[in-house]
Amino acid sequence: MTKEFSPSPRTIMTPGPVEVDPRVLRAMSYPILGQFDPEFTSLMNETMVMLRELFQTSNQWAYPVDGTSRSGIEAVLTSLIEPGDRVLVPIYGRFGHLLYEIAERCGAEVIAMEQEWGAVFEPQQVIEAIRKEKPAIVAMVHGETSTGRIQPLEQIGKACRELDVLLVVDAVATIGGVPVETDNWCLDAVIGGTQKCLSVPAGMAPVTYNERVERKILSRKRVERGLRTGLVPEAYADETKLIRSNYLDLSQLQDYWSPARLNHHTEMTSMLYGLHEGLRLVLAEGLEARFARHRRHEQALTAGLTAMGLSLYGDCACKLPVVTCVDIPDGVDGEAVRRMLLDRFGIEIASSFGALKGKIWRIGTMGYSCSMKNVLHLLGALEAVLLRFGAAVHPGAALAAALDAYDESAAGEPAHAVK
């Protein structure tokens, strides 16, 4: 007989999943409502209103896809891409490769451009590629957790609008932690993540898209067999138009999220409870205050790490505020350090992918995990573990520097802001 599960307490300082506010966890434990219960459909509508605010958009469509973050990315791409569509993917880390991978599986003719890991693109480079390649769609990552970089998007968005190209943005890592200005930056479709700066468990992928995207999706729409009434429209005969997924078909999902409530899947009751409460807490904190909190703890963390004698990875001009990548010191076994942090201190930090595996650690300061308590706990623990492994770090310097950083940031702010 399997024993009852009881997880150990953890300090989670990875780029996701991160710790969840107890109020969100409590909401997830509330009893179930039916999916067409008026109380539940109200909850769906409230969630859409809050998502629009989060994405800083006036788009009609802002709702969660029922799956983890990449289900949202795939939903947008598979609903948009017709076989042979040219899709430009500027890649500067692992998750750019994922966009390529998904677009390719959707039947796109993918044009990749790659930037060395640790940096991002000059917007002008991307804009020139768009002018040259004339893609129908550009898909790119806003915050690349594999390398800890953030890509400026405003100029690229405005160029795409001018050139009538659709811009799809993976903002999984950034939404709720750093500004994502959907409308101001002319982003046509944006996918967010729950388990990172929103601090809601993994399981939903909030998306938003504008009328430009909707027009293309609706040109491909087919009502599901078993729900159709009347004759089958002639347009259904065009095979290239058929969206290759039923589950991730945004033309059906938006009917389900519209007042029509056309039955599709059974909405994830408990996950939506969690997302609703998570969004409520994000907006109660205020987006600007939340972004400032993420910067404040990043500053304390990086001050501590560098004072300890560690060096940060990558181009600091495009550092992603919510993920800090640290070079693993020569002669230190990065995985052994991670194991000891977890086993002795209950702290989790992340390794990386591909060529960076074994070269850097990745430390997240996201959402509910982004707190003074966690930053200080991690710095003290990391110092002790590195000393144990014989690394040349400066004892005592990290926490002193981080406390100084907190004192400085507190000087200009009300006391309760340093939480």
Next chain:
Amino acid sequence: MTKEFSPSPRTIMTPGPVEVDPRVLRAMSYPILGQFDPEFTSLMNETMVMLRELFQTSNQWAYPVDGTSRSGIEAVLTSLIEPGDRVLVPIYGRFGHLLYEIAERCGAEVIAMEQEWGAVFEPQQVIEAIRKEKPAIVAMVHGETSTGRIQPLEQIGKACRELDVLLVVDAVATIGGVPVETDNWCLDAVIGGTQKCLSVPAGMAPVTYNERVERKILSRKRVERGLRTGLVPEAYADETKLIRSNYLDLSQLQDYWSPARLNHHTEMTSMLYGLHEGLRLVLAEGLEARFARHRRHEQALTAGLTAMGLSLYGDCACKLPVVTCVDIPDGVDGEAVRRMLLDRFGIEIASSFGALKGKIWRIGTMGYSCSMKNVLHLLGALEAVLLRFGAAVHPGAALAAALDAYDESAAGEPAHAVK
């Protein structure tokens, strides 16, 4: 500012989502673990062990797909179906049409056979069609909630094995409520649902598949860009082999659920906590005892409904034990009855789809909702509402008949079994 959410208590007697055991809800409120935390990967492994027992299989692969039930169906079909593959879909209700729809979107040449709603197929009919049409895959529904019917599968499964055809079964409505004997019935792939007889919130789709299915899936496997090492294998050039989804690609998902733990999505922490606890409770009750409980409450419910003067819809020889379809009496507005049940009594029952819309109600007796308290509460309430709407029902008869049915079933069983 959005107010904190607080759902009203509901008695949910639909074919899903249904009420959830408080112990499952509690598990969903536990703090998060990282996806590669050894405690979490142990939880994943325990879940696989319990799923094998639930599916009555010795298959290696039994794990949840991260999405609602239809994501599991689509994952199996999109991972199996190569463009042009012949897929036979015997349809006897709405969810058969869904299998057709998904198979078509995967590029299959779909051959449909339809049975009038309210009945199922004689196994021999299906077997003859298989011999004639020579499909690569047969996809069919085990328990059709739209009509409340159950399709016997054993003979069809054995014929498929003999003819070297793959049989894919949608057991979303039946798993955990009525027997689903994956190995004995020669089912090659089975998809279960969480939000019905397992009484776990919607959000995951447990699947199992055998080596026959795995062989075909592995012949199509591609390691994701950004995770590949070494040269790209020649086989990757064959476009027809490419699985059209990344998110629902079982060849990648099984790597993630294997000891290799090859990174794919971020597993849904809280949903998995819930599924793990839900499975634990199902197996603690015992599959046979659980099936008997579902039959017992079905008998009391149908005794009550018929004593009241209502008639049951469809062929009783193939009635699905966990869903009872009731003809809406002439002159009664079925939706007004449903609304009054919800508004006054806090009880939810379901309407139906397509031609049956407005003709029948569907009452679920599934999982945690399948209890004496709920059945008696519903019968009393339905009688009162129907009287209010002027229907010709026999006052007092329903509860008397249901209580008699419970007394009879209790005579042969220990007292605690009537729960």
